[in-house]
Amino acid sequence: MDLGSILLNGLAAFLTLSIFSILYKDNPFYKFAEHLVVGVSAGYFAIILYYSSFIPKVWVPVVQQHKFIYLVPTILGVLMWTRFSRKRSWMSRYPIAAYMGIGMGVAIPVTMQAFILVPLYATMQPMGFTSLSLFNNLLVAVGVLCALVYFFFSKEHTGAFGGAATIGIWILMVGFGAGFGLTVMGRVSLLIERFTFLRDYFQQLIGLL
């Protein structure tokens, strides 16, 4: 390990410990790491965006390939800068409108497909009481129905309807509990990774002395 990488890994180890120090309480080390990473990451993101999007989507098509159809979105993009002026900032509504229109239009059918029809089709399974898998299919369908009842907004949750809604929220909670329980393992793995990094670094450091 050369001096450069000792120092750089030392910086990484120092920043790791600085972030962990927030567990005790807010302190100058955490503040330092926090403010540093905000600046570095914002600069990183902007530069990467410039090279990965501005160059291939604006510079190359307009300036190099003379695809002037790309001038339209470029002008829209420039209109965003009218926001620097209070008086002209209303002109930024045009790019925002284009952004929203395209975004919402794309989202509508895709959401219908992925969030509604796919799970609906997947739940349409043969059901019955003769085998465990048939019975489980039945339970899944009943569970979906009850949980949907919970999401009803325009009807009071009373009587049998309320009963179904209560079962519905219970089923949702089982799902959330399962999600919580399953996640612990992944999070602990991340902590193991950090601890191993620190251990290895300090072992190397001690080895050098």
Next chain:
Amino acid sequence: MRWQYPLLIVFLGGLFMAVQYFVPLEFSERIYEYALDWIIIVGVFTMCLGLWSLFRVSLAKIQTKAPAWGYNYITLAGLFAMLILGPAFGIEEGKPFMTLFWYIYTPIQASMFALLAFYIASAAYRAFRARTMIATILLVTATIIMLRLIPLGFLSGPNQWAVNWILTVPNMAAKRAIAMGIGLGGIATALKVVLGIERSYMGKD
């Protein structure tokens, strides 16, 4: 003019893109790709506004001596270091730009992520109390799932079975129902935007 045309653009853009999804023709495909480029390009230009905002707010904190104001110098230093180092030396691996990324951003990101291991434990300790039926179900399910990693002797077999059943039956039902609800709510929201009923994102004047 300040209102009507932007709303018309939203409406036409939304309608066109929604219909486009069902038209497999080549020109429809090309327009779709072109429209996605619009979104990216608008985003690129807006980044300048973002950087300006960060710069201005950091500066304002220094000027007004807000809590921890002195640290904002570090933010600005980090920001300008990246903005200068990138174009000056290139952004390939091994260049100072990427070195800062690997030795500053990456360890901090990994450490923030690792904090979750602590927080997940304290959240479980504090929140999982059997106060109500709902809380009890949440805590019992989470505990059953977590027990799968713990040797329980003869109880481990039934536990394993319960874990698999929970994941494939009630958990599946919950996920699907939530997805359907989100789908309906999301489409309704998108429709409200396309129809111009919801337009607070455009501000008022």
Next chain:
Amino acid sequence: MKNKFVFRNKVLLIFFLTLPFLLLGLNTSSAQEAGEVKALVDSSAQAPASPTDVVAKDAPNDNGHAIVVMWKPSADDGAGKNNVLSYEILRSDNSDTGFVVRGMVPAGTNQYLDRGAREKEDKNYFPSHKNFYYKIRAKSDVSFSESKVSAPAYAFGQWFHTGKTSIFLATAIFTFFVLLFINMAKKGKELYVRPIAGIDAVDEAIGRATEMGRPILYILGLGSAGDLATIASLTILSRVAKKVAEYQTSLLVPVADPVVLTVAQESVKAGYYDAGRPDAYKEDSVWYITSMQFAYVSAVNGLMLRERTATNLYLGAFYAESLLLAETGNIAGSIQISGTDQVAQIPFFIAATDYTLIGEELYAASAYLGREPLLLGAIKAQDWGKILIMISLLLGALAATLHFDFFVNLFRIKL
């Protein structure tokens, strides 16, 4: 399902019948590589029967750069001494010469989708509206035979993707519901909506912040301005901003996306405008930090601890950072209200915040807070959407149980 099963059985039968011959006939080399060399040398001896009835036609539901080819398998496919191992699909723009191999499929297959690229510059460019001829070459391990050349076919694009019919109909029906109920709401029909704890808490939380003289923190999540959860959250933000303006509390909205920055500024401005205090709006109350997930969270966490925010609202698209935010807010002693469309994060919000809007409740919240009839109309439409889903589910489950597959298939999406 059923058809597939029968097909599977057939394939199985064919394979079992071929097995003995494979054992005898196969000794070396693959059909794909070495087989080709040999076949050229030795094409007459023991050639398998040729495939017949080759039909080429435009591939459905596409952009017009593909043709689907179907054929009747060779009589030796699955039987006979010269068993077929694979078929090669050959194409030419001339019925006599110039055939090139476009693809290969294993024995037992009787169709092939010949798809090419859209761009002229592409090596694999497939022109639309140009006639092509196909023939099929059946290959055994040592030899091959070719079918007759098909009638010409050309590729063309379609105006409607029939595999997406169910999506189209469902979207049309739901859009109709939304328009219908919004219209009814316009006419002044009163609509009941049940209370949701998390939404009622918003008012209370704003009041609390006012009493304590501390700011309200509003986090829109990490979604882009095109994410539906972000849009829903922006609507709520403008309602919250209106109340904040009325109470004269301060509002902090750090964001993680530049476009979200601009629309969030407008939403807050709209809220102040609605409250009749447009002059009280400060542009720096909505600011950009960074787009990188964990850097953003580290800054927001610092903000919570230092500004000691009275109320934190997390509404929008959240990922792993959900618990980082919620736990830190809890340490800072803030009242916290959360809501997200990210199912995986809901458990952490439930555990660590005071109120959580689950999934669809987030989308309903904007209408609740505004109590505007138009928005409430949309909620009614969502409920009717749910009724329709439930009826479809019941019928579909029944149909699946009784093997009325045609009904279940109405909901199938064939992309």
Next chain:
Amino acid sequence: MGFYERLMTLDRRWVYLAMALSVAIPLFISFQVPPYITPEVKSVYDFVESLKQGDRLLLAIDYDPMGMAELHPMALTISRQCFAKGVKLFFVTLSQNAPGMCEQLVSKVSKEFNKKNGVDFVYLGYKPYPGLVILSMGQNFRISFPMDYYGTYVDSMPIMQGIRNYDDMKAVIAFESGWVADSWIADANGRYKISVGLGVTGVMAADYFPYVQSKQIFGLIGGLKGAAEYETLAKAKERSASRGMKVQTVTHAVVILFIIVGNIGFFMSKKRKGKTE
């Protein structure tokens, strides 16, 4: 404040400390937590254990580098177990990101046991379209793999003499981080009746459990936990999965312990309040 109230309102920093220690201590101090052995893992182990010298086994290394932490220990342990018994191994990979990783595994394990390429094992390499490859291997391995990974014609290898297809294998054990698992079940087992055992990632485990019950697969090793179980069963020397699992077991126990402590505090203080009122 009474004892039980204090149990309820423990400073969260004690929880953090406990978590930190429960990760750090197992990392630095070596001890073993014997995992509970699930029957699905045991049946894979029993099957491999029942193989005799000269038996042939197909190993499909289909995971990509993302699944390595969980699946690599399984593949390592099973390969070693087989080589130690003199079982002949046929390696194949159907994930485009896996060939290099699989090569490392094969050469590492074969060196440990002094096994000869082409005699004791063969690494057939990678071919695209997993579904097609799995089907074609049911007819003849040579259709997809005329040559091995290193470019040697398989017919020149002693190990491939007289080997045609699945019928010559005792079983296939496939290590999967994605949908290729479905193809092994439906195509290899469904059509060609070869016994299939699966190693899958933790998140996939619950979804593939029903196939054990329906006997479409003879065993299932799920995630890091399954890998640790297998290492324990095989008395493996290198136990990377077990090391990770040890930390996981301790931390999960600590979290559960805190939940229990919190609830004891909650119930006892409620009970006490009930008495005084």
